Amino acid sequence: MIWLLGFIAYPALMYTVNTVFSQFANWHYLELQGWILCTGASIIWLISQRTITIQKSLITQWLSSLISLDNVVLIILFCWSFTIAGVLNTHDNPLLNQPFALIFEPSKIVSQFSQFFAYFWQLSVYAVIIYGLYLFNRYILIRHLLATHGVFTFVAACIIFIAVLTPLLTAIVLTLPINDLPTSIANLTPSGNQNIFSKYNYQFMLLFLVISTPIILAFERQQQQSKFNEIAKQQVQTELKLLQQQVNPHFLFNTLNNLYALTLTKSDQAPQLVLHLADLLRYTVYEGQKPSVPLAKELDYLKNFIELHKIRSAHQCKFNLVWPSNSETFNIAPLLLIIIVENAIKHGVEPSSDAAAITIKITINDNILTLYCANPIRPKMAKNKRGIGLNNLLRRLKLLYPNKHSLTTYEQEEIWQTTLTLELSK
Incomplete structure (x- = not known):
């Protein structure tokens, strides 16, 4: 029902509004990229549901492990690195000519592969850093501190985490060749400048924790519920066998x-x-x-x-x-x-x-x-x-x-x- 509302009812409503009312002729909530992202999310969800319902074979077990939260985050970050590297590779000196359009030309990946690879490995460093922050949040801050020591310890650890790691990670990112730019040119840091103690860097780290924590908690809750359901199912089967005996x-x-x-x-x-x-x-x-x-x-x-x-x-x-x-x-x-x-x-x-x-x-x-x-x-x-x-x-x-x-x-x-x-x- 949700899928039908999003993919059928919403476009039909937007088409009707745009046709009937001239003032809404250019009113769009989603462009093509948004629909592609929604379609991709739908396909991932369908695959996850399919692996639950069909018999567990080696292929379905592999697919089930592939769509775990850790792997999905890693795949998204890899795709982000590849896509942004392609966008940067499409333009000539993109960081010196900002703002630049989000245009991706796949043919230039082949014709300018060395330049594309240079962008890609540097953006992969960003992806590795973000993935490391995600893993640290999930397995240290949430699973260990929040689950074991409570909310106050978790909040205190997050504050320390933001205060200590933000300037350190910003300094690492600034050493990349892609950020070797004049001070007047915006670089690829949250603040866009050389100041590792900029408030925008701290805001980015805070925003990362605010967004990632509820997502991680939701998946953790789902995993725990699945385990509880499996245990309950096993208990029912055991009870039935005892009753039959x-x-x-x-x-x-x-x-x-x-x-x-x-x-x-x-x-x-x-x-x-x-x-x-x-x-x-x-x-x-x-x-x-x-x-x-x-x-x-x-x-x-x-x-x-x-x-x-x-x-x-x-x-x-x-x-x-x-x-x-x-x-x-x-x-x-x-x-x-x-x-x-x-x-x-x-x-x-x-x-x-x-x-x-x-x-x-x-x-x-x-x-x-x-x-x-x-x-x-x-x-x-x-x-x-x-x-x-x-x-x-x-x-x-x-x-x-x-x-x-x-x-x-x-x-x-x-x-x-x-x-x-x-x-x-x-």
């Missing part, structure tokens, strides 16, 4: 106990139970570590889980099941739905010796999945707080599906009902 320990222990009992009685159901358990563990170990899985696989996992419980509970539990028919095109975070089903069996079947009925209904409307689960509970259980399983589920939903889920639980006539809705991705 909490899934099913109760179920696994109970199933192994049932398997032990079946093997003691040499039941024919023992091999089938082992097979279902192996499928469940295989899914948990391999698919459960992925960020997302096909919804059809997650539903197969639920079906295996329910079939295993049918073997375990024999005639103690009756399942009323409804499965969606359009699950092939959607993905879902693994091991989410199982928590609700496992809770229903844990609290609806295992505490009671009577037969129990559990309803599990999963539907998909557009890309919204709805899981409805109902199980009987003892009256006093409804007053208990949510267990580890549901707290685990709530935390994972918050991390994985922010603003894309809802989870409601309520008790009615000794039936605990849970409804989960998820906005799925294809």
